[in-house]
Structure formats: structure tokens, C-alpha cells
Amino acid sequence: xxxxKDYLSMAKAGDSEAFIKIFEQYKPIxxxxxxxxxxxxxxxxxxxxxxxxxxxxxxxxxxxxxxxSLGSFFRMNLERHIYTLLRKQxxxxxxxxxxxxxxxxxxxxxxxxxxxxxxxxSDIFLDYIQIRSELETYxxxxxxxxxxxxxxxxxxxxxxxxxxxxxxxxxxVRNGLDRARRKLKEVIC
Numbered sequence: 001x002x003x004x005k006d007y008l009s010m011a012k013a014g015d016s017e018a019f020i021k022i023f024e025q026y027k028p029i030x031x032x033x034x035x036x037x038x039x040x041x042x043x044x045x046x047x048x049x050x051x052x053x054x055x056x057x058x059x060x061x062x063x064x065x066x067x068x069s070l071g072s073f074f075r076m077n078l079e080r081h082i083y084t085l086l087r088k089q090x091x092x093x094x095x096x097x098x099x100x101x102x103x104x105x106x107x108x109x110x111x112x113x114x115x116x117x118x119x120x121x122s123d124i125f126l127d128y129i130q131i132r133s134e135l136e137t138y139x140x141x142x143x144x145x146x147x148x149x150x151x152x153x154x155x156x157x158x159x160x161x162x163x164x165x166x167x168x169x170x171x172x173v174r175n176g177l178d179r180a181r182r183k184l185k186e187v188i189c
Contacts, residue, residue, distance in 0.1 A: 008070065011059050022070075023055055029075050039085050050085075054078045068140065076136055083133065138187040142180055149176040 010018035030051035034044070042050070058074045142150065145166070152162040159177075163170045 008059065008062070012062075019056065019059070022059070023052055026055060026071055026074055027051065029071065029078060033075075033078055033082055037082050037086065039082065040089055042085075050081065051078060054081050067144070076140070079136070080133065134187050138184055141183050141187070143176075146176050146180045146183075149173055150180040153177055153180075 007018040007022050011022055027048070030047055033051075034042075034047045054077050055074055058070070058077045062070055062073055064070075139147065148166065149162055152165065157165070159170045159173050162173045162177075166173065
């Protein structure tokens with residue numbers, strides 16, 4: 001842990017060897033994302049380059065006192081970066097599709113429903129990305145206790161069972177779950 005802090009401070013100061021050591025440690029995150037998302041035009045080297053870029057930015061803005069590990073912070077930033085790339089890819093794809101066939105031609109052959117299906121699928125994709133991003137923000141806003149309690153709640157555990165598992169009073173469980181619910185409402189609304 002102390003060795004990682006040393007590398008972190010050295011990389012933050014511009015030491016490229018320390019940065020390389022940190023990147024090698026977190027490179028599996030990049031490959032996991034590569035397997036999870038398909039971004040056109042990105043080969044293995046491009047994925048690594050994007051990962052290096054995001055890791056560099058993550059190291060520069062990382063604050064250990066926020067209660068999140070560098071690895072989690074990097075993963076979150078990389079995933080958001082990938083969402084941005086996917087949005088751009090989707091915009092280019094829609095633009096190319098529009099250029100391939102005129103709207104008038106599509107209206108004649110398919111009818112007005114073509115307008116609904118194209119806009120709905122685009123909106124659904126953007127809504128999905130926004131919801132995922134908001135949920136990540138939500139889970140970052142929770143304390144460790146609130147996260148555990150919310151997870152117990154999602155599984156269907158009772159207040160009594162949660163209190164027993166956490167080794168605390170039911171009142172503390174209720175308060176923690178109330179805070180988690182309030183934070184979720186803030187993110188959703």
C-alpha cells in the first residue's frame with residue numbers, strides 16, 4: 001500500500017516509470033472494458049492508449065481522502081470516457097445513415113413510423129447511458145455502510161436481518177436505508 005502511494009505521488013509529479021508501473025497494474029481494467037464494449041476503429045493499441053490517457057487524468061485528479069481506491073476511480077473514469085466515445089460513434093453512425101438515404105425516400109417507402117423508430121432507439125440508447133452514469137454517481141455518494149445496507153435491501157433482507165449481519169441496531173439500519181433512498185431520489189429527480 002505504501003509502495004503504491006509512492007508510485008502515485010511520483011506519477012503525479014511526472015515520473016513516467018512510476019506511471020508505467022501503475023498502468024501495468026491497472027491494465028486488466030482496460031482489457032475488461034475492451035471485452036465489454038465495442039468501439040469502432042479501436043484496436044488493442046488504441047485501447048491501451050485511451051487507458052493511459054484516462055489513467056493519467058485520473059492520477060492527476062485522484063483524492064485518496066474521498067474513500068475510493070485509485071483502481072475504482074480509474075475504472076469509473078474509463079467507463080465514462082468509453083460512453084463518450086460510444087456517443088460520438090453513434091452520432092457519426094446516425095449521420096452516415098442519414099446521408100445514405102434521404103428522408104423523403106424513407107418516408108415514401110416506410111411511412112411516418114420511420115421517424116418514431118429512429119428517434120426512439122437513439123433516445124433509449126442515450127437514456128441508458130445517462131442512467132448508468134447517474135447510478136455510478138449515486139453509488140459513489142453512498143457511504144460504505146449505506147452501500148452495504150442498500151445491497152441487503154435489494155436482496156430482500158429484513159431490517160432485523162440487516163442489523164444482525166451488520167452487528168448494529170435496527171434504528172441504525174433504518175436511518176442508513178433512509179439516507180440511501182433520499183440520495184437515490186436526488187439522483188433520479
